[in-house]
Amino acid sequence: MQQPQRQSLVKRLSQLIAATLLATGMAAHASSHREALAVLNEPCADNTDTYAWVSRGSHDKLYLIMNFNPLHEPGQGNQGLRACNGYRYEFHIGMGTSLDSKVIYRVEFKNTLVPEAPPTANDPLGGGNELLWQLTGGTETMRVSRFANLAGDASRDAIGRVIGNELKVLPNNHGPQTDRLVYGLGPFAGYDSGDPASREVGLYNQAFVDTFIHPLANGGRIIAGQFDDPYQLDEKGIFDLVNLNRGDLGGIAGGRRASTLTDVFTGFNVFSIALEVPITDIFPNGIPHNGQLVANSTDSLLRIHTRILRQETQTVDPTNIITGLRGSGRWVQVGRNALPLFNAGLVGTQRHTLYLRSSPMNDVTNFGADILNPVLVRNLDALGVYKALGVPAATVASLKSNRTDIINAINLGRPIPVADGFTGDVITLDAAIDSSFPNGRVLGGGTTPNAHQVNVNTVLISLIGAGDPSAGLAKGVEVNDKNFLPRFPFLAPAHQGLLQGHGGNNLPTEPDIPLP
Numbered sequence: 001m002q003q004p005q006r007q008s009l010v011k012r013l014s015q016l017i018a019a020t021l022l023a024t025g026m027a028a029h030a031s032s033h034r035e036a037l038a039v040l041n042e043p044c045a046d047n048t049d050t051y052a053w054v055s056r057g058s059h060d061k062l063y064l065i066m067n068f069n070p071l072h073e074p075g076q077g078n079q080g081l082r083a084c085n086g087y088r089y090e091f092h093i094g095m096g097t098s099l100d101s102k103v104i105y106r107v108e109f110k111n112t113l114v115p116e117a118p119p120t121a122n123d124p125l126g127g128g129n130e131l132l133w134q135l136t137g138g139t140e141t142m143r144v145s146r147f148a149n150l151a152g153d154a155s156r157d158a159i160g161r162v163i164g165n166e167l168k169v170l171p172n173n174h175g176p177q178t179d180r181l182v183y184g185l186g187p188f189a190g191y192d193s194g195d196p197a198s199r200e201v202g203l204y205n206q207a208f209v210d211t212f213i214h215p216l217a218n219g220g221r222i223i224a225g226q227f228d229d230p231y232q233l234d235e236k237g238i239f240d241l242v243n244l245n246r247g248d249l250g251g252i253a254g255g256r257r258a259s260t261l262t263d264v265f266t267g268f269n270v271f272s273i274a275l276e277v278p279i280t281d282i283f284p285n286g287i288p289h290n291g292q293l294v295a296n297s298t299d300s301l302l303r304i305h306t307r308i309l310r311q312e313t314q315t316v317d318p319t320n321i322i323t324g325l326r327g328s329g330r331w332v333q334v335g336r337n338a339l340p341l342f343n344a345g346l347v348g349t350q351r352h353t354l355y356l357r358s359s360p361m362n363d364v365t366n367f368g369a370d371i372l373n374p375v376l377v378r379n380l381d382a383l384g385v386y387k388a389l390g391v392p393a394a395t396v397a398s399l400k401s402n403r404t405d406i407i408n409a410i411n412l413g414r415p416i417p418v419a420d421g422f423t424g425d426v427i428t429l430d431a432a433i434d435s436s437f438p439n440g441r442v443l444g445g446g447t448t449p450n451a452h453q454v455n456v457n458t459v460l461i462s463l464i465g466a467g468d469p470s471a472g473l474a475k476g477v478e479v480n481d482k483n484f485l486p487r488f489p490f491l492a493p494a495h496q497g498l499l500q501g502h503g504g505n506n507l508p509t510e511p512d513i514p515l516p
Contacts, residue, residue, distance in 0.1 A: 032337055033070045033231070033265075035344040036352035043069045044084035045308045045335035045356075048270060049231060051443040052304040052427045053435035054279065059290055062277050062431070063488070064091045064105070065443055066306045068335070069271040070229060074494065074501035079133045080172040081226045081271055083109035083140045086327050087310050089273055093282060094303035097416045099360050099424050103282055104147040106160060107224065107273050109169065111322045113138040128321070134182045140169035142224055144216060146281075163217040170212040170225025173269075175498030179203040202496050206485070209493050220277035221488060227272045228492040230443060230452075230484065232477040235264035266481040267501045274489035279431060287431045298414050300432035305360055305425065308335035333357055339410060340441070340456045342425040345464075346370045360424030367425075373401050374464050399467060409463055412439055438469075443491065444484030451479050 032048055039046035051065040066089060072081045088108055092101040113136055119129040130136050144167065145160035171183065176199055180188035185203035189195045213223045279287060288299040311327030320326060335356050337343075343355045347370050358366055377399045380386060386396045407418055412428050429440035436442070437454040445453035455478055463469040482492035495501050 032342075032344045036356055037349075038353040038356050039335065042334060044087050045310070046070060047089075047306055047308055047335050047337040048229075049340065050304070050306045050337045050427060051441045052302070052429055053440040053442040054429065054431050056434050059287055059431055059434075060279050062279050062282060062302075063443075063490070064275040064277070064304070065489075065491070066091065066273045066337070067227075067229070067270045068308065070268070071265075072226070072269045072271070074173065074267070074269050075497040075503065076501075080174060080497065081269060082133070083111060083142070083169050083224065083271070085109060085111050085323050086314075086325065087308055088331065090307050090309070091275065092305050092307060094426065095282075096298045096301055096303075097414075097422050099303050099421055099426060101147075102149060104160070105275060105277070106145045106147065107222070107275075108143045108145075109140065109224075110142070111138060111140050113321055115321060134171070134174060134178055140171070141166045142169055142222075143167070144222055144275075146218060161217075163220070164214060164222060167214040167222065168212055170209060170223060172226045173202075173204045173494040173496045175496055176200060176202045183208065200499075202499065204493070204496065206493060213489065216277075218277060218281050220275065220281065222273070222275050223489045224273045225271070226269050226494040227489075228480070228482045228494055229265045229268045229270040230480055230491065231265050232263045232480060233265060233457075234261040234477055236262055261477050263477040263481065267495055269494045269501075272489075272491055274491060276488050283431065290432050293430070293433050295413065296415060298416065300430050301412075301414065302429040302431055303360075303426040304429060305336060305338035305427065307333050307337075309333050333359070336360075336425075338425045338427050339438075341460050345376065345460075346374060348375065355425075360426050361421050363424030364418060364420045364422075371406050372403050374403060374406070376464055380465070399465070403464075405467055406463060409469055410438060444486070446484075448479065449483035449486075450481070452484075 032046070034040055034043075034046060045068070047066055047068040048070045049065075049067045051063070053063050055061040055063070068089070069081065069084065088106055090107075091105040093103040094100055095102045113128055116128045123129065126135055126137050128136050128138075142164070143162060144164035146163050147160035176197075177188070179185045179202055180198055183204070185208060189198045191199075209223075212225065213221050215221055282302065289297070290300075294300070309331045312329035312332045314325045314327055316324060317326035318324065333356070336359075338360070343352055347355050347367055351367065351370070354366060377396070381396050381400070404418075407423060410428065411418075411423060412430065414428075416422050416428075427441055428438070429435060433439070437456050437459060441456065442453040444451075457476060459469045480492065482495075484490055484492055
């Protein structure tokens with residue numbers, strides 16, 4: 001198919017292509033919420049989204065955000081969402097054409113709880129015999145380390161420079177009584193006061209969240225804890241096998257008649273690490289040609305991905321009252337993430353775990369076929385989408401194979417070799433110019449306070465389905481359920497456990513077969 005022919009199809013494929021692409025394999029197309037079998041039983045290793053961008057204009061700061069441990073109902077579980085002991089959470093930064101990590105930032109969490117004797121009738125409030133974590137006096141802290149100029153995979157066992165230690169983790173947003181009794185955000189009045197304010201009026205706010213932003217020795221800042229999940233998706237229809245809203249199918253009559261798209265992630269929280277570092281920590285001599293786009297240059301490129309590690313052997317340890325386990329042996333990778341959709345929408349199910357356990361350095365060998373021959377396009381053909389639109393067979397064939405255009409797009413059109421060690425699942429970011437996906441990925445920054453700068457779903461699905469990232473396909477749910485912060489850490493505060501999130505009163509009861 002000639003390029004003009006392909007471009008002429010963009011409008012015709014439009015919303016129908018986009019929506020079906022979502023349903024046929026992009027169950028988490030902008031992230032990787034539980035996308036792989038290996039993470040279903042290990043949520044601490046399930047990183048969902050990675051964001052990386054430079055501050056606008058001066059580009060003097062690099063922002064890095066990693067989300068993991070997803071789909072947390074705010075009011076679920078008496079211990080809430082805890083930082084995960086025994087794991088290493090790392091931001092890896094390559095430079096130029098190479099994916100080899102030149103700088104690594106590692107975050108490790110430590111939860112502590114002092115054991116005490118079994119309870120007696122005269123014990124004071126607090127301690128390990130309490131039923132709820134926030135009353136135990138347990139602590140959650142983190143250590144942040146920086147590694148530089150490591151060869152290969154040496155960071156697994158290397159000791160980096162500690163740039164922050166014993167830093168407090170942001171506590172969960174449980175509700176009004178916790179705000180007063182544990183966080184000290186206001187006076188508490190008991191049930192006997194006759195005043196319900198201490199049980200109904202939350203005090204957990206942005207000013208409280210900001211107190212957990214910590215300075216680092218390299219001039220950066222960090223915060224980690226529970227935040228609103230910034231991801232949006234009408235996932236209910238997707239998991240009913242292409243049962244999509246007609247509004248996401250260009251208005252065709254056969255689409256689901258629901259009047260609105262539903263964001264399944266509304267009301268859910270996620271665990272986040274947000275890191276701000278001075279760009280001189282990466283480019284000590286300044287960014288090459290800062291402020292200028294040099295389209296054939298690679299000297300200002302950063303190649304960023306996140307990964308999660310734990311020790312290879314996990315042994316039951318009854319003396320460890322936090323996890324019940326003791327780690328031993330070498331540190332092994334159990335999770336990674338970079339570009340939205342890569343493992344969730346391009347890699348076949350049988351290779352999902354291989355992706356999580358392997359390095360971007362080997363992605364061409366391991367997953368090159370998944371990119372060059374995207375199964376999503378074949379799914380569209382099997383569902384009859386192209387036939388319904390009258391798309392010629394030759395056009396369909398051109399979208400099914402030899403998709404070097406996808407590789408060129410994620411490499412920003414730069415002269416990067418398509419070979420192991422150079423091309424892989426990383427966010428490629430030109431630090432010399434303002435960030436805009438696929439050049440980096442910005443959290444928030446959209447035209448409204450609850451919108452992202454770019455709908456990455458539209459960009460990626462347009463690229464895969466129509467060969468044009470600007471086609472504007474699959475807009476779906478485009479806004480978040482909370483407003484993003486216009487400054488660091490950019491993430492919206494967590495939903496409150498008591499009065500927000502999911503739940504209902506179950507009256508009236510739901511019929512077994514829902515009514516139309």
